[in-house]
Amino acid sequence: MTLSVAVDDREPEAVGRAVEAHPDVTAVEVRRLPAADIAAIDPDETGDAGSVLGAVGIERKTVADYANSAIGTSGTDLREQVLKMGEVYDRGYVLLEGDLADVGADRPGLDAASVHGTMASFAARHDTPVLPCSDRERLVDVAIRLLRKHREDPSPRPLAGGSVTGYATPRTKRLFGCIEGVGPRTADALYEAFPSVEALLAATPAELREVEGVGEKRAEAIVETLRGQRD
Template structure:
């Protein structure tokens, strides 16, 4: 599936060029966005370099990231902050802010606003991830339209919404999973035996969930 993308006209020219070079982008418009730096269908992206992230998130200079995030979440069905860097890049920044505090702010934005903050490496990695987000929010692995209510509201906690996107897990089972495992980290600690203790989850679904949260294929004989 290919998507059209809008790049905010205040972004550096290299951003639009990277978007144009992506094989899954049909067309690129450069225009003024009311919120965010990239718009792909119902997905809005705020792009940050590590230094820019610290400056806006930790109140060093420029507009407050929290305000940007609130506008982003109000303007789009699905909002993300994508960082053009890795966690390790924050270790070498001379900003006077500890890397632990920076990671804490990322967790806070993700948990409190329901807007995931994702380090993506370089610009090409960020654009690729943004395009994939735009695609995944409109396509189903089976190519069938999602039934009404299959995906939780954007107001729901992010982990609960993520659980509802796992193949074969509807809103009700996603809610049950969320009650047992309110964070993805908690779900990652569960083994197959733990998952099969939950009503409505047999061995097949347990393996699907186990694989989905680890980003691997669910195959017979996998741990």
């Protein structure tokens, strides 16, 4: 499935170029979005610019920006951005560009545990998962996969493994189903073993392999998708 994608005009030009280079993207428009940084465009919309689809919005943050906006007192208030996404889109995600291990490099006293706490808070209180991605290329790839998979959900054709599950399913379980290579049954098993995003983030590859349907390669894919790195 291919997509037409809108990128907010306040994003660095390199983000738009990375989106345009993704193999699943057919066209990119740089424009001012009502919320979020990346969203899908309705290709059937007539006029000068297609309408932004309300299915899902992607907010991009560097790790430093996230620490400042979610924990610190400087920068844009991430909570306000998340609430705005909730008004515009059916669901939103925050994707982090960078290594969480560097989170305290320029802010003494701030550690990864504090960041994990805010990630859990956004997932539990605002129904907005925060997913770490190690670099811009992986962040864009995860963003496009999320946009694509949410577009696939209402399709009349059978869904491929890894597509999101039904809207009545708990959001955390739907998120697990968005991981590449994770089908509905494996998403169910992961949700039973790790009923929250933070629990899955904390799981080791060995613990993941104990889940039915998760072998070595799938465990590595889960770790890479959620943490942006291989353990």
